[in-house]
Amino acid sequence: MAGDKVAVHFGGGNIGRGFVGLILHRAGYRLVFADVADVLIDALNAADSYQVREVGQDSRTETVDGFTGINSRTDEAAVIEAIAGADVVTTAVGPTVLKFVAPVIAAGLRKRDPAAAPLVVMACENAINATDVLKNHIRDGADDFDVLNGRAVFANTAVDRIVPGQPHDGLDVTVETYFEWAIERGPFNGDEPQIPDATFVDDLAPYIERKLFTVNTGHAATAYFGFVRGITKLSDALDDPEVRTNVQGVLAETKALLVAKHEFTAQAQQAYIDKIITRFENPYLPDTVDRVGRQPLRKLSRHERLIGPAAELAERGIHPPEFLLRAVEAALRFDVPADPESVQLQKALRTRTPDELVREITGLQPDHPLYDDVLSVFGRRVAAVS
Numbered sequence: 409m410a411g412d413k414v415a416v417h418f419g420g421g422n423i424g425r426g427f428v429g430l431i432l433h434r435a436g437y438r439l440v441f442a443d444v445a446d447v448l449i450d451a452l453n454a455a456d457s458y459q460v461r462e463v464g465q466d467s468r469t470e471t472v473d474g475f476t477g478i479n480s481r482t483d484e485a486a487v488i489e490a491i492a493g494a495d496v497v498t499t500a501v502g503p504t505v506l507k508f509v510a511p512v513i514a515a516g517l518r519k520r521d522p523a524a525a526p527l528v529v530m531a532c533e534n535a536i537n538a539t540d541v542l543k544n545h546i547r548d549g550a551d552d553f554d555v556l557n558g559r560a561v562f563a564n565t566a567v568d569r570i571v572p573g574q575p576h577d578g579l580d581v582t583v584e585t586y587f588e589w590a591i592e593r594g595p596f597n598g599d600e601p602q603i604p605d606a607t608f609v610d611d612l613a614p615y616i617e618r619k620l621f622t623v624n625t626g627h628a629a630t631a632y633f634g635f636v637r638g639i640t641k642l643s644d645a646l647d648d649p650e651v652r653t654n655v656q657g658v659l660a661e662t663k664a665l666l667v668a669k670h671e672f673t674a675q676a677q678q679a680y681i682d683k684i685i686t687r688f689e690n691p692y693l694p695d696t697v698d699r700v701g702r703q704p705l706r707k708l709s710r711h712e713r714l715i716g717p718a719a720e721l722a723e724r725g726i727h728p729p730e731f732l733l734r735a736v737e738a739a740l741r742f743d744v745p746a747d748p749e750s751v752q753l754q755k756a757l758r759t760r761t762p763d764e765l766v767r768e769i770t771g772l773q774p775d776h777p778l779y780d781d782v783l784s785v786f787g788r789r790v791a792a793v794s
């Protein structure tokens with residue numbers, strides 16, 4: 409049951425309800441979901457509870473209650489008021505949306521009682537150090553940042569649970585049984601919030617890089633290779649021998665990087681990969697290649713799951729990362745009319761030169777050791793569509 413502690417969570421979507429909301433509820437927080445989707449907010453305010461159905465091995469269903477919803481588009485003042493009195497603020501809105509929630513969090517901090525305990529702020533997005541990104545947005549928009557910073561503790565996190573898009577209306581969420589929430593310990597100076605299902609770690613970098621460059625790189629590769637083969641359901645993709653070979657090749661390349669860079673043994677990383685492959689294959693998860701491949705421009709950007717590890721491998725002389733380059737090529741074929749970034753990508757491939765595309769989409773410059781290989785990939789795709 410919800411207690412006295414309050415968590416304001418931006419983004420009541422898949423991971424918001426099916427992971428962050430659930431874990432904070434379990435930890436005794438009363439949840440305030442802030443979202444811009446009218447239908448979702450109305451549904452949250454009309455319901456007493458929703459269910460999280462965990463499917464796979466050891467399936468079970470949990471109930472989340474004790475929440476309210478605020479429409480942050482139409483009632484920003486109420487969100488600011490809630491933040492002023494909250495214990496925790498979390499986000500799961502997507503990395504590109506953090507700049508829009510930053511001023512609201514700043515306004516909440518400004519209204520906060522200076523004597524109150526600091527507000528814990530954690531961005532739960534698939535991106536390296538997303539909380540730092542959020543904090544920088546707050547800093548950029550606030551002349552009084554030093555005051556606001558004194559009223560908050562910003563901690564980076566790595567969140568891992570596959571939560572597909574939900575195929576029906578309503579608040580219930582179907583999720584996988586697996587989850588991991590790693591939070592950096594340092595910013596709390598020994599006074600971490602009580603979240604029993606989270607793991608506080610001294611150094612988040614290995615966790616977040618391993619997660620992004622194994623789970624998300626492998627996931628995106630499965631989606632893009634699967635899309636090219638005409639497969640719709642994510643869990644079906646690895647049944648295709650060509651997709652499987654390519655995904656395993658990609659994960660072998662990121663394994664080489666992660667083992668070289670961090671203190672993971674090759675055996676431990678292989679066990680992590682094997683576990684992840686079984687998570688992707690979970691037939692009970694209604695996940696699609698369209699969701700997992702969504703926003704291909706973000707996923708092709710410089711420090712993201714494809715170009716990020718490929719560039720680092722090239723910098724280390726492990727060159728060329730053949731399977732990651734194949735995944736980039738497959739990503740360029742991701743043509744989903746409902747996905748604005750896919751539409752933008754397909755248009756750009758028809759109207760821009762390969763050199764412009766590589767610089768603008770991947771952020772690689774000609775002096776980078778990966779540049780020529782990526783230019784070839786883009787050049788082949790541009791030739792194919794023109």
Ligand SMILES: NC(=O)c1ccc[n+]([C@@H]2O[C@H](COP(=O)([O-])OP(=O)(O)OC[C@H]3O[C@@H](n4cnc5c(N)ncnc54)[C@H](O)[C@@H]3O)[C@@H](O)[C@H]2O)c1
Pocket residue numbers: 418419420421422423424442443444445448480500501502503505508509532533534567568569570571572
């Ligand atoms: N779904 C997963 O499996 C999963 C797992 C780990 C991390 N993540 C990360 O969590 C984030 C959210 O992913 P998701 O799958 O839940 O997406 P989603 O689209 O289901 O949810 C995002 C929610 O944010 C809301 N939103 C958009 N702009 C907003 C704004 N300005 N203010 C408040 N709310 C806003 C949307 O209305 C939506 O309800 C992403 O960064 C994603 O990478 C997702």
Ligand SMILES: O=P(O)(O)OC[C@@H](O)[C@@H](O)[C@H](O)[C@H](O)CO
Pocket residue numbers: 534567568569570571623624627628699700701702703
């Ligand atoms: O959320 P994205 O678009 O960054 O990536 C899509 C999926 O790979 C992702 O949501 C995973 O399901 C999740 O990261 C698993 O923890």
